Amino acid sequence: MSEQGRIVEARPGKGAGLWLDAVRRLCKRKLAMVCLGVVMVYFLLAGFVYLAEMFDWRVGPTRWGEEVGQSYAPPSSKNILGTDIFGQSVLRKTLYGARISISVALFASLISIAIGVPLGAIGGYFRGFVDEVIVWIYSTLSSIPYVLLILAFAVVLRDKTVLGHRLTGIAAAYLAIGLTSWVGICRLIRGEVIKHKDREYILAAVSYGCSRRRIILRHLMPNVFHIVIIDFSLRFVAFVHAEVILSFLGLGEPNRPSWGAMINDARMELSRGVWWQMAAATAAVFLFCLALNIFGDALRDSLDPKLRIQ
Amino acid sequence: MDLIANNKRDVKKSDGNETLLSVRNLSTDFFAEEGIVRAVQDVGFSIRRGRTLALVGESGCGKTATALSIVRLVPAAQGKIVGGQIVFEGRNLLDLSERQMREIRGNGIGMIFQEPMSSLNPVYTVGDQIAEAIRLHQEKGCKEAWADAVEMLRAVGIADPQRRAREYPHQMSGGMCQRVMIAVAVSCEPALLIADEPTTALDVTTQGKILDLLDRLQKQSEMSILLITHDLGVVAQRADEAAVMYASRIVETADSRRLFVEPLHPYTQGLWESLLRLGFSGRRLRVIPGSVPAPLQFPAGCKFHPRCSKGRSDNRCRSVEPELREVEAGRCVACWHARGYEDKA
Numbered sequence: 001m002s003e004q005g006r007i008v009e010a011r012p013g014k015g016a017g018l019w020l021d022a023v024r025r026l027c028k029r030k031l032a033m034v035c036l037g038v039v040m041v042y043f044l045l046a047g048f049v050y051l052a053e054m055f056d057w058r059v060g061p062t063r064w065g066e067e068v069g070q071s072y073a074p075p076s077s078k079n080i081l082g083t084d085i086f087g088q089s090v091l092r093k094t095l096y097g098a099r100i101s102i103s104v105a106l107f108a109s110l111i112s113i114a115i116g117v118p119l120g121a122i123g124g125y126f127r128g129f130v131d132e133v134i135v136w137i138y139s140t141l142s143s144i145p146y147v148l149l150i151l152a153f154a155v156v157l158r159d160k161t162v163l164g165h166r167l168t169g170i171a172a173a174y175l176a177i178g179l180t181s182w183v184g185i186c187r188l189i190r191g192e193v194i195k196h197k198d199r200e201y202i203l204a205a206v207s208y209g210c211s212r213r214r215i216i217l218r219h220l221m222p223n224v225f226h227i228v229i230i231d232f233s234l235r236f237v238a239f240v241h242a243e244v245i246l247s248f249l250g251l252g253e254p255n256r257p258s259w260g261a262m263i264n265d266a267r268m269e270l271s272r273g274v275w276w277q278m279a280a281a282t283a284a285v286f287l288f289c290l291a292l293n294i295f296g297d298a299l300r301d302s303l304d305p306k307l308r309i310q
Numbered sequence: 311m312d313l314i315a316n317n318k319r320d321v322k323k324s325d326g327n328e329t330l331l332s333v334r335n336l337s338t339d340f341f342a343e344e345g346i347v348r349a350v351q352d353v354g355f356s357i358r359r360g361r362t363l364a365l366v367g368e369s370g371c372g373k374t375a376t377a378l379s380i381v382r383l384v385p386a387a388q389g390k391i392v393g394g395q396i397v398f399e400g401r402n403l404l405d406l407s408e409r410q411m412r413e414i415r416g417n418g419i420g421m422i423f424q425e426p427m428s429s430l431n432p433v434y435t436v437g438d439q440i441a442e443a444i445r446l447h448q449e450k451g452c453k454e455a456w457a458d459a460v461e462m463l464r465a466v467g468i469a470d471p472q473r474r475a476r477e478y479p480h481q482m483s484g485g486m487c488q489r490v491m492i493a494v495a496v497s498c499e500p501a502l503l504i505a506d507e508p509t510t511a512l513d514v515t516t517q518g519k520i521l522d523l524l525d526r527l528q529k530q531s532e533m534s535i536l537l538i539t540h541d542l543g544v545v546a547q548r549a550d551e552a553a554v555m556y557a558s559r560i561v562e563t564a565d566s567r568r569l570f571v572e573p574l575h576p577y578t579q580g581l582w583e584s585l586l587r588l589g590f591s592g593r594r595l596r597v598i599p600g601s602v603p604a605p606l607q608f609p610a611g612c613k614f615h616p617r618c619s620k621g622r623s624d625n626r627c628r629s630v631e632p633e634l635r636e637v638e639a640g641r642c643v644a645c646w647h648a649r650g651y652e653d654k655a
Contacts, residue, residue: 200423200429201432203429204423204430207416207421208443209446210412210446222431222433223433303433
C-alpha cells in the first residue's frame with residue numbers, strides 16, 4: 001500500500017477489459033510482436049494467393065506450374081530455390097503451398113476447436129448423463145487409429161456435395177482432420193472445467209446471480225482459454241503434418257503443391273543430392289510453426305494476469 | 311456517504327421486529343460413498359430486518375451447508391434439500407424457479423465466503439466483478455456500472471478506488487479481497503447478507519476492521535446479516551442473536567448477550583468455559599471431553615450425550631433426541647436437563 005498517494009487517472013468505463021488488457025500486455029513483448037508479424041506475413045501470403053487464384057491474376061505463386069528451367073536445377077540466381085523434377089520453380093511452389101497448407105491447418109483447427117471446446121465445457125460443467133454421452137463419443141473416436149480415421153473420413157467426404165458445393169480435395173482434407181481431431185482439446189477443456197467449476201470464485205459468481213450460461217462463457221472460459229491457445233499453436237503444426245499424410249496417400253489436394261506434398265516428393269530426391277525442395281518446404285513450415293508457437297505462448301502469458309510483466 | 315446513489319428498492323425503516331428470513335425445519339442431505347450424510351437436520355431460525363444473527367458451531371457441524379441451502383446452492387451432484395421451508399420476504403425460496411432464484415441471489419441475498427483470495431475470479435479486475443454484479447440486477451450501461459463499482463470500493467474503505475478498481479485480485483491482500491467481496495455482495499443492496507466465516511482466513515487486526523465495515527454497512531442500509539462463525543468472541547460483540555449448532559442441529563438460540571451470560575445447553579456452556587477471557591486468572595481452560603461425532607456415526611438420542619456430564623449416565627439422553635423448545639420468550643434450547651425444558655412439553 002506504499003503507492004497509495006499516487007494519483008492515476010481512471011480509465012473511463014470499459015467493456016472487454018480482459019482482452020484489452022491482454023493485448024496491451026502483449027504489445028510490450030518485442031519477440032511476440034515479431035512472431036505475430038511473421039505469422040501475419042504467412043496468412044497474408046495465403047490470402048493473397050487465394051485471391052490471385054480466384055481472380056486469375058498472373059503472378060509468381062499462381063504461375064507455379066510453368067517450366068522455368070531444367071529438371072532439378074540447383075538454386076541459382078535465376079531460380080533462387082532451384083527447380084523440381086518438372087522444372088517448376090521451388091520458390092513459387094513454396095509460396096503457393098502456403099495457401100493449401102495454411103487453409104487446411106487453419107480450418108481443421110477451427111473445426112476441431114468449434115466441436116471440442118463446447119462439448120468439453122458442457123460435459124465438464126454439467127456432468128451426469130450429458131457428460132457420459134460426450135465421454136463415450138470421444139472415447140470411441142480416440143480408440144480408432146488416427147490415420148485410419150482421417151483416411152475413412154477423407155474417402156467418404158471426397159467429391160461429396162455439401163450445401164450445394166462439391167467438396168474439393170482441400171475441403172475434404174480439413175473436414176476429415178477437423179472432425180477427427182477434436183478429442184484432444186475436448187478432453188483438456190473438460191478436465192480443466194471440472195477443476196475450475198467447484199472453485200470458490202465460481203460459487204461466488206453464482207451467489208450474486210450469474211446464470212449457468214454466463215458462468216460457463218464469462219467465468220469458466222477465460223480461465224481455461226489459455227489451453228485452447230496453446231493447443232491451437234501446437235496443433236497447427238500437427239495439422240500441416242496431417243495434410244502431408246493425406247497428400248502422400250493421394251487424398252489431399254493431388255493437383256496443387258502444398259508443403260506436405262513437397263516434402264513427400266522430396267523424400268526420393270534427397271538420395272540424389274537434391275535438397276532444395278525439402279529445404280524450402282521444411283524451412284517454410286519451421287519458421288511458421290516457430291513463430292506461431294512463440295506467439296501463442298506469449299498470448300497465453302498475457303491472458304494470465306498473474307504472469308503480467310510490469 | 312450514501313452507500314449506493316441509485317437506490318432501487320425502498321428500504322423499509324424497520325422497527326426491528328419484522329421477520330426478513332425464516333427458516334423452518336430445514337433438512338439437507340449430502341450423498342457420500344458410505345451413505346447419506348444428514349448435514350442439516352430440522353434447522354429453524356429467523357432473522358429480523360436490520361439485525362444480525364450469528365450461527366455458531368464447530369467445523370463440520372452444518373453451518374455452511376445451512377447457508378448454501380438458504381440460497382439453494384447445494385451442488386446437485388453432492389446433496390439435496392430434503393425438507394423444510396425457507397421464507398424470505400414472504401416467499402418460500404424452495405418453491406421458486408431457478409430464474410426467480412437468480413433474481414434473489416445478489417439482489418435479495420448477498421453472500422461472502424471464507425477464502426477472500428479465491429472468491430474472486432482471477433482473470434477479471436475487481437472493478438469488473440463489482441460492475442458485473444450490478445449489471446446483472448440493474449439496467450445500467452458499462453460506464454455507469456463502472457462508476458458505481460468505484461463508489462462501492464470507496465464505500466468498503468479501499469483507498470484510491472479509481473486505481474484499485476483496475477487491479478486484479480492477486481494484486482491485493484486478503485483483507486482487501488474480502489472488502490472487494492463485500493462490495494460485490496452488497497452492490498445491489500441485498501436485504502440479507504450471508505457471511506460465511508468472513509474473517510477466518512484473515513489476521514486478527516484485519517478481522518476487526520472487516521467486522522466494523524459490516525457493522526457500518528448494516529447501519530447504513532438496514533441490511534440483515536447471517537454471520538456464520540466459530541469465533542465466540544465475534545458472536546458476543548457483533549451479533550444481536552445467536553443460534554448454536556451441534557452435529558447438524560440447532561441446540562440453542564437466544565439473544566447473544568443472554569447466551570453469553572446464561573447459557574442453557576451444556577454444549578454452549580462448555581464452549582464458553584473453554585474460551586479465554588479478559589481477567590482470566592491463570593487456571594487451566596476447561597475443555598469439552600471427546601470430539602464431534604462423524605456425521606455417519608451420530609449417536610442415538612441427544613447427539614451431545616457422550617460428551618455431556620449429565621447426559622452420559624441419563625437413559626433418556628441416550629435414547630431420545632430432544633427437540634428445540636422455547637423455554638423463555640425468544641429463547642430456545644434442546645436439552646432434557648435445561649431449566650424449564652420439560653414444562654414446555
